[in-house]
Amino acid sequence: MHYLEKSNSIRSLQEDGEQGRLDYEAFLRDFNDTTSEMFEYGVRMLHKRRADPQPDLMSAIAAAQLDGQC
Secondary structure (H helix, E strand, O other): OOHHHHHHHHHHHHHOOOHHHOOHHHHHHHHHHHHHHHHHHHHHHHHHHHHOOOOOHHHHHHHOOEOOEO
């Protein structure tokens, strides 16, 4: 289940007063997996845009420097 769908599901359970049915361990595992996947995607895109800049936000982020360093 996608993280946004999962968070909406949690909110629904909480609004209905059914918090006890929520599997927090599974939610945290899914959240960590999704976060890792998004981070890995971002890293791949940064490398791709550094090698082949495009007129987009990711290329601007990839080209950004702080104190002269990428």
